[in-house]
Amino acid sequence: MVVSEIDACNSFKVTFKPNSALSAVSKQKVVILLTVIPSVIGIAFCFLGAWLVLPFVGLEIVALAYAFYYVNRHEADYESISIDGDGLVVERCVGESVSRQVINPYWVTVVQHELANGELHLYLQSHGKELEIGRYLTRKQRELLAKQLKQRTGILNRN
Amino acid sequence: MSTTTAAHHDDHGHDSHAHPTGLMRWVKSTNHKDIGTMYLWFSFAMFMFAGALAMGIRAELFQPGLQFVQPEVFNQLTTLHGLIMIFGAIMPAFVGLANWQVPLMIGAPDMAFPRLNNMSFWLLIPAAILLMASFFVPGGAASGGWTMYPPLSVQGGMSVDMTIFAIHILGVSSIVGSINIITTIFNMRAPGMTLMKMPMFVWTWLITAYLLIAAMPVLAGAVTMLITDRHFGTTFFNAAGGGDPVLFQHVFWFFGHPEVYIMILPAFGILSTIIPTFARKPLFGYASMVYATAAIAVLSFVVWAHHMFTTGMPVAGQLFFMYSTMLISVPTGVKVFNWLATMWKGSMTFETPMLFSVAVVFLFTIGGLTGLVCAILPVDIQLQDTYYVVAHFHYVLFSGAAMSIMGGVYYWLPKWTGHMYDEKLGKWHFWTTTIAFNVTFFPMHFTGLAGMPRRIPDYSQQFAEFNMISSVGAFALGISQLLFLYVVIKCIRGGTKATNQVWEGAHGLEWTVASPAPFHTFETPPQVK
Numbered sequence: 277m278v279v280s281e282i283d284a285c286n287s288f289k290v291t292f293k294p295n296s297a298l299s300a301v302s303k304q305k306v307v308i309l310l311t312v313i314p315s316v317i318g319i320a321f322c323f324l325g326a327w328l329v330l331p332f333v334g335l336e337i338v339a340l341a342y343a344f345y346y347v348n349r350h351e352a353d354y355e356s357i358s359i360d361g362d363g364l365v366v367e368r369c370v371g372e373s374v375s376r377q378v379i380n381p382y383w384v385t386v387v388q389h390e391l392a393n394g395e396l397h398l399y400l401q402s403h404g405k406e407l408e409i410g411r412y413l414t415r416k417q418r419e420l421l422a423k424q425l426k427q428r429t430g431i432l433n434r435n
Numbered sequence: 436m437s438t439t440t441a442a443h444h445d446d447h448g449h450d451s452h453a454h455p456t457g458l459m460r461w462v463k464s465t466n467h468k469d470i471g472t473m474y475l476w477f478s479f480a481m482f483m484f485a486g487a488l489a490m491g492i493r494a495e496l497f498q499p500g501l502q503f504v505q506p507e508v509f510n511q512l513t514t515l516h517g518l519i520m521i522f523g524a525i526m527p528a529f530v531g532l533a534n535w536q537v538p539l540m541i542g543a544p545d546m547a548f549p550r551l552n553n554m555s556f557w558l559l560i561p562a563a564i565l566l567m568a569s570f571f572v573p574g575g576a577a578s579g580g581w582t583m584y585p586p587l588s589v590q591g592g593m594s595v596d597m598t599i600f601a602i603h604i605l606g607v608s609s610i611v612g613s614i615n616i617i618t619t620i621f622n623m624r625a626p627g628m629t630l631m632k633m634p635m636f637v638w639t640w641l642i643t644a645y646l647l648i649a650a651m652p653v654l655a656g657a658v659t660m661l662i663t664d665r666h667f668g669t670t671f672f673n674a675a676g677g678g679d680p681v682l683f684q685h686v687f688w689f690f691g692h693p694e695v696y697i698m699i700l701p702a703f704g705i706l707s708t709i710i711p712t713f714a715r716k717p718l719f720g721y722a723s724m725v726y727a728t729a730a731i732a733v734l735s736f737v738v739w740a741h742h743m744f745t746t747g748m749p750v751a752g753q754l755f756f757m758y759s760t761m762l763i764s765v766p767t768g769v770k771v772f773n774w775l776a777t778m779w780k781g782s783m784t785f786e787t788p789m790l791f792s793v794a795v796v797f798l799f800t801i802g803g804l805t806g807l808v809c810a811i812l813p814v815d816i817q818l819q820d821t822y823y824v825v826a827h828f829h830y831v832l833f834s835g836a837a838m839s840i841m842g843g844v845y846y847w848l849p850k851w852t853g854h855m856y857d858e859k860l861g862k863w864h865f866w867t868t869t870i871a872f873n874v875t876f877f878p879m880h881f882t883g884l885a886g887m888p889r890r891i892p893d894y895s896q897q898f899a900e901f902n903m904i905s906s907v908g909a910f911a912l913g914i915s916q917l918l919f920l921y922v923v924i925k926c927i928r929g930g931t932k933a934t935n936q937v938w939e940g941a942h943g944l945e946w947t948v949a950s951p952a953p954f955h956t957f958e959t960p961p962q963v964k
Contacts, residue, residue, distance in 0.1 A: 295625065295626050295960050296622060297621065297622050297623060297624035297628070298621050298622050303621070303622070306621055310617070310645065310648060313649050313736075314648060314649045314652060317649060317652075317653060317689070317736075318652065318656075321653065321656065321686065321689075324682070324685075325671065325678075325679075325682060326656060326657070326660060326671065326682060326686050328656040328659045328660050328663070328671075329652055329653050329655075329656030329657070329686065330656070331656075332651075332652035332653075332655040332656050332659075333652040335652075336610055336648060336651070336652050339610070339611075339614055340614050340617075340648065343547070343548065343614045343615075343617075343618050344618060346548075347547055347618050347622050392953075395958055395959045396959065411958075413959070414626070414959060414960055414961070414962050415959050416962075418959070
């Protein structure tokens, strides 16, 4: 998912976020919705004398809430690619960790690698190393990104 | 390339699409397709094992008198047949189908928690071993029925402990699997796939997973209270100590009736997928199908005591549970109507999956109607614990759940294997199964109405003919499942190459990937319009 795109005065910056079918607020609502009825059931059985149902309900609610919390840790993930002057910067945030790679745009090659199953993967190659980019994008968005990067980067892409 | 890295990152190279091979591919697999395959094979093995127990039951009941087994062994056969069919065969089969299909249908690369998915599967193995091994401990396997009512279950031997432990393990597996499915469906849908665009199979599984979340702790609590009554001096279910054995029935059936819908809602999802494909029409009343599924799930929590009409509950309670049970026929009727309306004036063809689906609609409706008969309080008091009830729930669970699983396997098998199955043999399997099923279970309505009680190894001479017919049908039903195994193995080994779409009328994301489905799919999210 492309969340922002800036392209002005020789500077270029795009930011992508992973597809998330549910926002953080919606996740909280879903967890509450999913846990209300089991809680009521557990408490009701407790009052009827079958109190050993309640600990199992509690364990399950903790597991469910943690699962959604864990999924939500990646809510803030992003990948940004920017070109400003002599630096092509690829910045990634995955979970709590942020990585930043700087490449000289003059020497970079944009490589499109198509797999047998029709998927298209994008790589930046430079000085014998390569870096996959655009993993959060659909195929069409990857093609567009490749085109835009080729226009703005190294001489090898212009051949 | 100058690099500054604040923390570890997970770049992949071109070779990230290689996948493991050999035995460890299966043992350590976190791939939803591999795990789905393992679930399906496991459930088939359990289906055959529990089916073999049923053959023992029917052999004994072939004629009056004791032929092959003693009464206590007969009770063990009926108990383990029920437990293994429910927890070992039907539920894992649906989880297997969910593992294969849910990520493919919503455009997700895998389940949300692949390692937990692996754990959910491998927990099944020790549970199955515990259940099967319980036949060999002193006193034999649990024999108080799959419902494990006290006081029998409190008084039983160590096999009851093994059964309870197995149920705890299966419960953990189910809850972990449910959490995985819920998080996957809520969070990993492809861009553009809103909730009301989800395939019905995904919807039914979402609601089923929620039912599991709500019902499983109740079962866990119930069997834990049994354990403490057995070994730690508590008296939850012992009247002598101030407890109440009927409390167990309430707690058990509060789990048990949603469990019935846990085993049938995914079947509804399969029917709602197959019927539009072979009628070549969109599903009639998609939104009403979703709401009907949700309504069934909600109502399933307020009908439990219809299993207990003869326990002496107040009349007001009996009436409440009678009417609430009857109310379930409304959303179920909506579903049956929608399937019929989907077929109405459709350009229908009857390949094996469609044959199974049409048969399920017809036979499940019979099971639903006999359920309504059992819901009528004064009638149920007569029919309680007779073979009429056995006929009813086999029409729901075999022709409803098991036959829809078979239909689903035939429907998706070409996508899984890349080959078309042998249509002629598939139809043979369908007809032998359907005819044998009806020969087995339809006469049970009559034996039940005539008053033959369930769970007895010997019976009065007046029931002999119908029991003989049922036994002949049961053996034919058992043998016809070997044909199913042969068709599946033949399809895996080879056959006509399947196209990506496989079926002319099929729609959905799963049909956009190659056949067989590649090891990794939808790593690039598809766009749903």
